[in-house]
Amino acid sequence: MKSFPEKVSRVTYHVSRFTFYVFFILLVFASAKTALAQQPTPSDDDVNAIAKQLYCPVCENTPLDVCPTQACAQWRDLIRQMLAEGKSADEIKQYFVENYGARVLSEPPRTGFNWLVYVLPPIAFLAGAYILYRAFRSWRALAKQAASTGTESPTPDENEYVARLEEELRKRK
Amino acid sequence: MIADFGYGVIVATFLLALFCVGAGVYGAQTKSYRWADSARRAMLLTFPMVTIASLALIYLLTTGQYEYQYVYTVTSNSMPLYLKITAWWGGQAGSLLFWSWLMSAFASAVALRKWDRDREFLPWVIVVSAVTLAFFLSLNIFFENPFARWWQTASGEMAAMFRPSGAIPLNPSDGQGLNPLLRHPGMIIHPPMLYLGFVSFVIPFAFAIAALITGRTDDRWIRITRRWTLVAWLFLSLGLVLGARWAYDVLGWGGYWGWDPVEISAFMPWLTGTAFLHSVMSQEKRGMLKQWNMLLIILTYDLVIFGTFLTRSGVLSSVHAFAQSAIGPMFFAFIGATLIISVSLLIYRWSDLRAEVEMKSMLSREALSLLNNLLFMGVLVVCFWGVIFPLISELATNQKVTVGPPFYERATSPLFGALMLLMGIAPLSAWGHSSIKTLGRALWKPAIAAVVVMIAIFVAGIHNAVALLGFGLVALVIFVTLYEFWRGAQARHRTTGEGFFTALGRLAARNRRRYGGYIIHISMVLMAIGILGIEVFQTETQGTISEGQALSLAGYTIKFDSVAQFDVPGGHNVTRAVLSIYRGDQYLGALHPRRDYFYESGQPMTIPGVRSTLADDLYVILADWQPISAIGATFKVYHNPLVNWLWIGSIIFILGMLVAVWPDKVTSDG
Secondary structure (H helix, E strand, O other), X not given: OOXXXXXXXXXXXXXXXXXXXXXXXXXXXXXXXXXXXXXXXXXXXXHHHHHOOEEOOOOOOOEOOOOOOHHHHHHHHHHHHHHHOOOOHHHHHHHHHHHHOHHHEOOOOOOHHHHHHHHXXXXXXXXXXXXXXXXXXXXXXXXXXXXXXXXXXXXXOHHHHHHHHHHHHHHHO | OHHXXXXXXXXXXXXXXXXXXXXXXXXXXOOOHHHHHHHHHHHHHHHHHHHXXXXXXXXXXXXXXXXXXXXXXXXXXXXXXXHHHHHHHOOHHHXXXXXXXXXXXXXXXXXXXOOOOOOOOHHHXXXXXXXXXXXXXXXXXXXXXXXXXXXEXXXXXXXXXXXXXXXXXXXXXXXXXXXXXXXXXXXXXXXXXXXXXXXXXXXXXXXXXXXXXXXXXXXXXXXXHHHHHHHHHHHHHHHXXXXXXXXXXXXXXXXXXXXXXXXXHHHHHHHHHXXXXXXXXXXXXXXXXXXXXXXHHHHHHHHHHHHXXXXXXXXXXXXXXXXXXXXXXXXXXXXXXXXXXXXXXXXXXXXXXXXXOOOOOOOOHHHHXXXXXXXXXXXXXXXXXXXXXXXXXXXXXXXXXXXXXXXXXXXXXXXXXXXXXXXXXXXXOOOOOXXXXXXXXXXXXXXXXXXXXXXXXXXXXXXXXXXXXXHXXXXXXXXXXXXXXXXXXXXXXXXXXXXXXXXXXXXXXXXXXXHHHHHHHHHHHHHHHHHHHHHHHOEEEEEEEOOOOEEEEOOEEEEEEEEEEEEEOOOEEEEEEXXXXXXXXXXXXXXXXXXXXXXXXXXXXXXXXXXXXXXEEEEEEEEEEOOOOOOOEEEEEEEEEOOHHHHHHHHHHHHHHHHHHOOOOOOOOO
């Protein structure tokens, strides 16, 4: 009984070693394959797809894919180079953030203090909606009171529409 | 000499505006007609005075007196005369003077009104206008002097009005010239349009404050300023559209709106102004939402000041830029002070502004107009917060962040969608009372038609959910609005026996504000078609090709024929490519994307080649071309479906506006 867990652990050890090797070989293959796939230089569209998500680190509010300055052309070349090296879009963006700060991202990163930018507008909107809802309810209660005391509003129909339109037009005169 | 004179006139006008404030307050408080009239005359005098100061500046600009800093920064010898004149508003100092000029013109127009009916209002209106005028003139006097001159001192060059000790006057022979990007017809009329809109909103605000101070809180102030508000809104809207068109034609990023802080700062007063236009109708028709209307016009005024400040200072780029500019704290102090005073007055009169009737139904027109206001305020909060968050973040965490288009698009698009839905429902609901039954009866036909359109679009192969929903809403608004025209004309046709089209014409003529408003609704959703087209369906590609080769995008083939580089008169160099556009084998025409290089400012300008149809725009930019290399040229191609509807919508918008503001034959007010 005692050795049983040990046996199991030995089996899992072998299995995990095996999977490790398999994985390792697959990984080598995969990386070789991506390296082969990346051999031709990445196209302008590949570069722009990433540059579009980044902001020029020196100009104000200019996306990197459309920024005409020489510096930005060099940064786009850097993206091309990194793509050719097989870096992913996230890795490239991460590289830019580490070197030039979070301002190169088109939105504040969702961490710490920056959550405020995402959270405050919906809260303000919901608060406004709630205030409006409460106001409507209290108005309706008042209207119901008025209705129960006998001031019944007539059901509007097409004739009433015509009458109202005429009245509004008269008022404008 | 002329500059000293101009500066002196500004100082004198500033003092006159201060006198105007004092005399107006004293006259209104003591009910002294003489003092109030004196304030009025002083206000009338400010207009010719600011005009003279402006003419002095224009004289310096057109005669190339580059020893003056402002002239040096915005003009140069090579600029044509009309650009030298319009350089009046080409830089910060001049545009502040332009602001003051418009303010004095509008305030004078108000001062020329007959005083007998609104004797208690008008002194206060003049006081509020004069305070605003004095503030803007003080900026010219103390911080942004358009008449400051260049001096050479021991520590370097500097600009000052009066000779610093030991300084020698500098006399440059040429100026830097206006930024070439701004030398575009759209950019020449865009700022005055925007400013016309900004400044006209001061007038309804001034009347609102007058109403609060005098306690005359009925809807008189709204009736007097109705046309002012509409005109302000027209110019602000035109300013925004022209700015968008300029960005599309000149900036060369394939779009018209980049959610830049400067754009947003002009958009924010538009949001509150639009909400105000809708919600004042509840006050006129039902005597409701008075407090809210006051708050909206106060907000609009302060957002106008905030917008003027942001568009011309660039302080939002960092906290340091803000701290260094002397003008920033002044603006914030003024905005803070006017906001506090206005809101205090509002609170003081709060109970007088209570609604005359209660809201009866959640589907009545006034209830839906409140919902409309909630949505506009939602967009405003997103915009305001997005614009100031980078500053707050830098202050709190010392980290710079960018709040860019993805943030605004995600946050505002559901709100804009809901606004479109309201635009489809609200015109059918009645003032005072509407139930699901009455609303449903009016709505079902247009709603079914809109669903049919959605199905047709789906069958045609567009399966994008946002696009389907958006186009469905566009169809709903158009059908509902046309149905409203038809229903009204039909009703008149039946009751009065007029022919259908006579009835339609008379109907629109008798309630121009309503039917003009409906035309504007249609124009808005036509613009929405363009916005949806570019937001959802824009595609792009970029490639470096040599002559004879081609790029393809969205079924188009763009063949590179040739490129040439040459100098043109006016001091710039042009690189111009010739492209042939094909769809399949069919030749559609040639495009000529250009890059202009301005020698004096060392700045390039990208002018796209655009093939524009109702269905789509093909927008080609010459991104790069090196004369010595044989690699070829780099082109960036955008396919912008439906974007033309944005501009078509703008033209219909102007038509609707003209219908709404065209003066009545016999005016009861305004």
